[in-house]
Amino acid sequence: MSTIVSLPDQATAKLPHKSYLNEEYGLKSWLLTGDHKRIAILYLISITFFFVIGGVLAGLIRLELLTPPADLMSTDTYNKVFSMHGIIMIFLFLVPSVPATIGNFLIPLMVGARDLAFPKINLLSWYLYVIGGIFILSAMVLGGVDTGWTFTTPLSTHYLNTHVVTAAMGIFVAGFSSILTGLNFIVTIHRMRCPGMTWFRLPLFVWGHYATSIIMILGTPVLAITLVLVALERTINIGVFDPTKGGDPLLFQHLFWFYSHPAVYIMILPGMAVISEVISTFSRKRVFGYTAVAFSSVAIAVFGFLVWEHHMFIMGVSQYSALVFSLLTMLVAVPSAIKIFNWSMTLYQGSITFETPMLYAFGFIGLFTIGGLTGIFLATLGMDVHLTETYFIVAHFHFVMVGGMLMAYLAGVHFWWPKMTGRMYPEAISKLSAIVTFIGFIVTFFPQFLLGYLGMPRRYAAYPADFQVLNVFSTAGASILGIGYLMPMLYLPWSLIYGKIAGNNPWQATGLEWQIQSPPLTENYVEIPIMDHEAYDYEWLANKTVHEVQTVG
Amino acid sequence: MSEKNDPEHQEQHIVGPKVYLLVFLALMVLTATTTGVAFIDLGVFNPIIALAIACVKASLVVLFFMHIHYSSRLLKMTVLAGLFTFLLLITLTMTDYISRAWGMW
């Protein structure tokens, strides 16, 4: 079977007269919308806002670490800076990044529905996100929090007089936003699929989000109750986590990581979901081993709940229990490996082009492999003793989160930009920015692995001079990285006005969302589609006739 | 009940007052039992029996008041998923607490 897809040239395409963007105007029509696509855009804007704040904080971290002593800011300020960096980046940027924006936009389109199951709850979830964001920002503005993003007790409950409760409440509220998003996705995927859309015809993007949603609804509430207990401990001293009262500070760790480990899969699974789509589209080939990739998402979600204690190996947990969790951690790494290999194999016999999303996807594969395999270092008990709480961890999670998820996010934003806005981003400059990001990333975070093995502890405002050289590299890299991220922030808005008109299906992709006009109508589909082919069926696409560029509305 | 997987049968199963009343009575009796048993010294079995009765009561509520008995497989799976994750939280945390003092006795 071989396929050449040649759709009519999209260059002649015009913007549709009517779309979700111009159906209604005015701020109110946005702030009160129930349309998942508009809510996605709202999320996109707010997430970018928080990313810039988190990024500026990252810049401050790197500037401070340029020299060994704490000279740019006091240690106290530094602690607040990295805590806010972690909190904002994780809870306000990375957790909602792909699901709340791209996922929100695409899940209904991909399953062939008119909207998510509960549009009002979807809007509510955005408002909760914003309220959570305001809490966290106010905690920052009022004087900051210096707990780190992990809120370790009893430090956070009894030994700090910063705005811990405000920040915790912010995370609590933002957590419910994430729960509601997950709830909406699960119900939509179960109940709103169009005729003929069986589970195994779903795009892998949907599978990835399904798995993510499972974690969101089962994990997040545990974090919520934990933060409530922390707040109670701080305000009225209830003693559950306080060793002087007979409580157990490790219990906090258990409950916190019960959410926060699965949360790292909330952060990566949607990214993997994007990569599946991108790789398939630009190699014009069905994803190799569709079923394995689909099930590996669910496997990651389920196994992800079994391994949280690997964050506590030297924290005084029982050694026998540590054994169990180390073993389970090894198991959870396997489905990720399956995915990586299946994607690589998808390229085989493909017909590959190298547009920007594909470049980001390659970045993802390389960097996530390194990041993931260094996760194995940490899961290995004896090795973790030396590596834990050093820059090795910092490097590990930036590789998976920034090198993995952020790259996937950018891949997704570029890939679906034409669908969301109806216009193409400028290809040449965006390729450049992908390459700059990649180089900047390596220079920033690779030295941190070496630093970590040398023993440099994380969360240090001042460090012994022996570590300076590698830190200078890291800071230099961060500047390059910053430029890499700044570029899309400039050219993407630019393209809203000056970009080429995209047409329905600029990538000649198979997904349902590509078969309708871009940007789509408010109701997505005039007629609910009937799915009569497998996902990624390029045969089907190739056989589709010429009446493609028609724009409805 | 048997037609719960029948796609044609979209009508909700209506549970009648009789079932509700029976379940209610069972719940009341079980409440009385659990309170009564608590006053008898059964050693380690006290908490076990208390929890067992609570589980029976909860199952009754879930199955009949909440209609899971008449619902689709999907809803049944949903309930089980909740139970399963909760048990994961408990058991895996306990691996730590139970074995922490191993070697001490």
Add this chain to the structure above:
Amino acid sequence: MDSQSIAATHGELVGGVDPHSHPAFLRHHFETVAQQREAASFGMWVFLLTEVMFFGGMFCAYLIFRNWYHPAFVAGSNTLSITLGTTNTAVLICSSLTMAMAVYSAEMRRRGQLIAFLLLTIVLGLAFLGIKAVEYKEKFDLHHVPGPNFSIQEFVHPTNPKAIPLAPDMAEKTQIYFSLYFAMTGMHALHMIIGISLLFFLVAKAYQGAYTAGHIMPIENFGLYWHFVDIVWIFLFPLLYLISRYR
């Protein structure tokens, strides 16, 4: 699971023959009433999953500390009034029955009966909260509320001759018991308060006849929520009130 997708498909054929016959409560993005109802009840169940895990964290903490400080838990538990506790359990089970009957009335499209049962549920819910308030008040008077005013006097030198005095260090641990007691029953009571507020809203809507014209989803979902709150109590009662009562 595949049957659902087919079900939705067929449902469309069954219910959606004529697009103009859609009832007013069918939201535009659903194809059929059946699809909407299934989505709503599934959504509610998924939300309840979240609730399970929300309480789950506290149950986990309870389990650990109960094993560590068993004597303190016994002593703390024995200060609770078993009469009030059992009464409250009964009240809550009654309210579950009235709620179930409210759902039934809505299904049978009997407006008066529906309102009556909803009101009964409210009354029972308020009764529960009232009794709870009495219990809280007593704990407050005895200085058994965790925090700066907490006092272990009662456990070291019990006024009740039958109670076994605790060593002071173990008596300190009763504070953990009461922390969990207040956290768990407090969260439960919070859910009750939210539930009762929603009930008032439902009564108002029911009065306008909103749920007796075939659209019973809100009542049904609220019923699920109410029963869930009941289930939480079904576990809280033996765990908090019934530890070694035979002492």
Add this chain to the structure above:
Amino acid sequence: MSHISPVLWEFLVNWLKRFAIFPPEASTIAPYADALYFALVGMTITGLLIVLTMVVVFSIRYSKDRHPEAIQMEGSTLLEATWTLIPLGIFLVFFVWGALLYFRIFNAPPNSMNVYVVGKQWMWKVEHPGGQHEIDALHIPVGRPIQVTLISQDVFHSFSIPAFRVKREAIPGRYTTVYFQATTPGKYHLFCTQYCGTQHSGMIGWVYVMTPEDYRAWAAGNTSGASLAQNGERLFASMGCNACHSGNAAARGPNLANVYNTRIRLTDGSTMVANEAYLRESILNPSTHVPAGYAPIMPTYQGQISEDGLIDLVEYIKSLDSNYRIQQMMNKSELSSAQAAPVGNTAQAQGVAKP
């Protein structure tokens, strides 16, 4: 090179001088850790190379220009099983390897010399059994297994010596231990690696590994006059412990002589080994485990004794144990007999220690 500015030049030179990928290997654990690390790095490079080769080769071979027609395929169970099972096998090997190392790090040999370390915001207080106190520094002799017993007075801290490849959290309210045996004399970094508040990055110090003679000289010159056990004995009297633990048959409390490291039968029928943690718990929360035959009348000393005081008391109770005393003497004599035959001595010490 003259056009390179002097600052940059100096920087480069410094870089070359200081460039290192490994911290010094200064303990018996370090070579094991490094071996594991090398193996893991090897795995990473191999795995990465496999993935990169696939991606690069396919990208070139099947780029649209060369291969305009994509050939659709389903997948291959055989291939997928291969790349499921092989990584799984590799990961499992590392699991076993890592677990072995972990148990090696955390289970000290019985003849090790015990040093107490109390972490508090933001310093390390080290207490040697001989009564030497130091702050943010740890002096140890080379070639002797050292067990560090850690506890924190406030929040979590973490006691990390990269050159030894060991690290252990200091937990509030609980003893934890870590063990190492230094191999090379020198001065090594000591870090607090668990974030513990404002001055977390200031909670650093040095580990001085000394030859046994140097260590003996240092120990002799720095002792505060009284050993921990002697301090504890004084505390034991001043806190009124001896009122009940007088050791005679009529005493209200159990006799504490020879309890250390024995198996205590409790009132609820279970038994526990009276290790340091047990002794500490018995002083702070006496009623959590009551020895059989006694009423829980001992008052709690929670909040009345500092962690240092507790350590003194524990050391004192330990010193009431004759076997422990003998072992301590062995340790000392081993040191003074200056690495004459460390291996033989170790065996001997082990022979004396309780099974």
